Amino acid sequence: MTDLPQLDTPVPVIDLDVVERNLIRMQDYANRHGIALRPHIKTHKLPVFAQRAMDLGAVGITCQKLGEAEVMASAGLDDILISYPLIGAGKARRLAALTLLAKMRVAIDNKLALDTLAAAAREAHAPIGVLVEFDSGQKRTGVVSVAEALDLIAAVKEVPGLRFDGLMTYRNTPLTGPFIQAVKDAGVALPIVSSGGTPGWDSTHETPAITEMRVGTYIYNDRMMVEAEAATLADCALHIIATVISRPEPHRAVIDCGSKTLSSDVMPGGKVPGYGLILDYPDAVIERVTEEHGMVDLSQSEMKPKIGDRLLILPNHVCVVTNLHNDVVAIRNGQVEAVWPVAARGLTR
Amino acid sequence: MTDLPQLDTPVPVIDLDVVERNLIRMQDYANRHGIALRPHIKTHKLPVFAQRAMDLGAVGITCQKLGEAEVMASAGLDDILISYPLIGAGKARRLAALTLLAKMRVAIDNKLALDTLAAAAREAHAPIGVLVEFDSGQKRTGVVSVAEALDLIAAVKEVPGLRFDGLMTYRNTPLTGPFIQAVKDAGVALPIVSSGGTPGWDSTHETPAITEMRVGTYIYNDRMMVEAEAATLADCALHIIATVISRPEPHRAVIDCGSKTLSSDVMPGGKVPGYGLILDYPDAVIERVTEEHGMVDLSQSEMKPKIGDRLLILPNHVCVVTNLHNDVVAIRNGQVEAVWPVAARGLTR
Numbered sequence: 273m274t275d276l277p278q279l280d281t282p283v284p285v286i287d288l289d290v291v292e293r294n295l296i297r298m299q300d301y302a303n304r305h306g307i308a309l310r311p312h313i314k315t316h317k318l319p320v321f322a323q324r325a326m327d328l329g330a331v332g333i334t335c336q337k338l339g340e341a342e343v344m345a346s347a348g349l350d351d352i353l354i355s356y357p358l359i360g361a362g363k364a365r366r367l368a369a370l371t372l373l374a375k376m377r378v379a380i381d382n383k384l385a386l387d388t389l390a391a392a393a394r395e396a397h398a399p400i401g402v403l404v405e406f407d408s409g410q411k412r413t414g415v416v417s418v419a420e421a422l423d424l425i426a427a428v429k430e431v432p433g434l435r436f437d438g439l440m441t442y443r444n445t446p447l448t449g450p451f452i453q454a455v456k457d458a459g460v461a462l463p464i465v466s467s468g469g470t471p472g473w474d475s476t477h478e479t480p481a482i483t484e485m486r487v488g489t490y491i492y493n494d495r496m497m498v499e500a501e502a503a504t505l506a507d508c509a510l511h512i513i514a515t516v517i518s519r520p521e522p523h524r525a526v527i528d529c530g531s532k533t534l535s536s537d538v539m540p541g542g543k544v545p546g547y548g549l550i551l552d553y554p555d556a557v558i559e560r561v562t563e564e565h566g567m568v569d570l571s572q573s574e575m576k577p578k579i580g581d582r583l584l585i586l587p588n589h590v591c592v593v594t595n596l597h598n599d600v601v602a603i604r605n606g607q608v609e610a611v612w613p614v615a616a617r618g619l620t621r
Numbered sequence: 622m623t624d625l626p627q628l629d630t631p632v633p634v635i636d637l638d639v640v641e642r643n644l645i646r647m648q649d650y651a652n653r654h655g656i657a658l659r660p661h662i663k664t665h666k667l668p669v670f671a672q673r674a675m676d677l678g679a680v681g682i683t684c685q686k687l688g689e690a691e692v693m694a695s696a697g698l699d700d701i702l703i704s705y706p707l708i709g710a711g712k713a714r715r716l717a718a719l720t721l722l723a724k725m726r727v728a729i730d731n732k733l734a735l736d737t738l739a740a741a742a743r744e745a746h747a748p749i750g751v752l753v754e755f756d757s758g759q760k761r762t763g764v765v766s767v768a769e770a771l772d773l774i775a776a777v778k779e780v781p782g783l784r785f786d787g788l789m790t791y792r793n794t795p796l797t798g799p800f801i802q803a804v805k806d807a808g809v810a811l812p813i814v815s816s817g818g819t820p821g822w823d824s825t826h827e828t829p830a831i832t833e834m835r836v837g838t839y840i841y842n843d844r845m846m847v848e849a850e851a852a853t854l855a856d857c858a859l860h861i862i863a864t865v866i867s868r869p870e871p872h873r874a875v876i877d878c879g880s881k882t883l884s885s886d887v888m889p890g891g892k893v894p895g896y897g898l899i900l901d902y903p904d905a906v907i908e909r910v911t912e913e914h915g916m917v918d919l920s921q922s923e924m925k926p927k928i929g930d931r932l933l934i935l936p937n938h939v940c941v942v943t944n945l946h947n948d949v950v951a952i953r954n955g956q957v958e959a960v961w962p963v964a965a966r967g968l969t970r
Contacts, residue, residue, distance in 0.1 A: 280711040360630075381869065
């Protein structure tokens with residue numbers, strides 16, 4: 273990758289060859305193990321990449337919010353899982369409308385979310401699939417007991433227009449397999465068992481009950497995925513090109529990207545410092561960000577960039593980075609191929 | 622403020638009466654002390670509020686990036702300070718073009734940024750004002766010594782098409798006054814001395830050398846400003862309406878807003894926990910956020926919201942929150958008045 277001097281900074285650039293390799297690697301893994309791949313679009317938010325994953329063999333896509341699904345369905349993606357509980361009459365109406373464009377599934381973990389799906393089903397143009405989410409230890413959404421899962425499954429099965437499709441969890445942990453088995457032991461058939469998360473993606477097959485993967489970050493990867501050994505630096509497709517705008521002191525540089533460009537997401541666990549990795553200066557630390565300033569500590573870096581130098585930065589967490597940007601620059605062999613609006617950016621509803 | 626049941630969540634709502642009070646309070650303070658007010662648009666990113674501040678008596682506006690200035694100038698704001706060093710030929714061209722629409726000033730702290738301004742001046746339609754930025758202790762941009770300031774000021778004065786207008790700093794500290802005095806003692810006339818930051822706004826006049834204030838956050842305020850005693854809860858104009866989407870365990874709720882809605886910005890100093898204040902449940906803690914999930918610890922909260930309840934949340938840091946949203950809902954007396962696109966959102970270049 274060159275520094276693409278024609279691009280003003282800060283700017284996110286995506287290497288299309290790396291994206292293609294990442295998409296193929298994951299589809300190959302899924303094929304090899306007979307697991308359905310349903311990539312999560314939250315990382316790229318671009319219909320073009322959702323469609324490319326479909327062309328390579330994905331069974332459908334995953335969206336977190338209805339607004340994302342509306343963008344994707346309008347672009348022709350016609351098999352969508354919303355991996356998030358929907359609550360309220362407004363969301364029921366929007367879900368019902370979406371059934372005109374796409375085969376819809378939704379995950380729920382409570383009966384109020386089921387009421388919303390029931391309301392949607394009354395207006396829907398096709399049956400809505402339902403996955404019951406259980407918690408594999410992330411302490412996020414998801415029922416925490418098998419009894420609750422069975423109770424909710426029974427309730428789903430009583431609602432006209434809904435189809436119980438199975439279970440969903442985020443992420444696969446040692447708790448996942450036993451939970452699934454306990455539900456099966458209660459006599460429940462599970463056409464789909466869906467698991468999410470790029471970390472640990474290549475051991476998904478070790479939990480044979482999982483039928484579907486909802487990985488997202490793998491398309492770009494990031495510093496967190498490299499630290500988690502879910503990817504290498506060569507597998508990282510998105511970088512920020514930044515410019516050194518000030519060198520106020522010998523051991524201090526300021527770059528033109530801060531939390532509006534890199535986000536404020538830090539590395540989990542607190543051991544790896546900084547708000548991103550400067551590829552050519554791995555010992556420099558982006559120690560602090562304000563909205564538009566990145567403060568770089570050069571005291572441990574033998575080489576020190578000068579004002580005007582352009583730096584390639586690997587973000588800590590790429591999903592939140594794409595959400596910050598109105599558009600991304602797609603490159604191949606160091607040349608700009610396209611500038612794409614991030615179509616599903618900021619769609620939190 | 623009601624919970625505005627017609628609005629789907631999560632949604633940022635802005636109380637126009639509180640905004641108006643905040644704008645008037647700051648302008649009154651500036652008038653009382655003979656300080657020029659040049660509000661920073663980074664907090665709201667809306668031409669309508671920039672214009673309202675002008676109507677109330679502001680001398681101009683402040684933008685951090687050229688892209689923000691382009692939006693504001695196109696909307697008719699005609700006196701703009703870019704409080705940020707510009708580097709590179711692309712930025713020079715854009716700055717030159719802006720001089721057709723607005724009286725432009727730019728802050729610099731180094732000679733490469735001066736070269737960019739010199740290039741802009743060669744194509745500009747009017748002189749470009751220059752402020753030399755000095756560091757009052759924030760360790761961000763800004764020269765750190767009086768000698769560097771004097772050297773840069775002398776260089777500015779030699780460039781045709783540029784006009785040396787004075788000094789700029791962010792923020793006002795005990796170092797600010799002595800630095801300004803030292804520059805004056807060297808015989809440099811300073812028509813403008815500009816200081817930024819809402820914290821400590823009401824003691825700006827105690828540094829009499831400051832002629833201009835670049836406050837931004839004061840228009841909405843946020844949890845950080847309340848903690849810094851720069852505002853009260855009643856002065857906070859922007860809140861997020863969120864919905865409880867899951868209650869997986871007795872002491873745990875999940876809300877439909879995470880880092881894509883509230884940002885990952887934590888309270889400075891590490892003493893105040895959480896990613897925002899839930900107004901009706903002040904003892905509940907939004908202890909963790911992922912992109913679309915907010916995990917709420919209810920263990921210290923006697924009252925516990927149930928699934929479907931709508932909550933008003935005061936963000937930690939409102940400037941990064943408005944940057945996340947495509948639009949904001951303007952309300953008055955609990956009624957929706959308008960939905961405004963956040964015109965200068967995401968413009969990091």
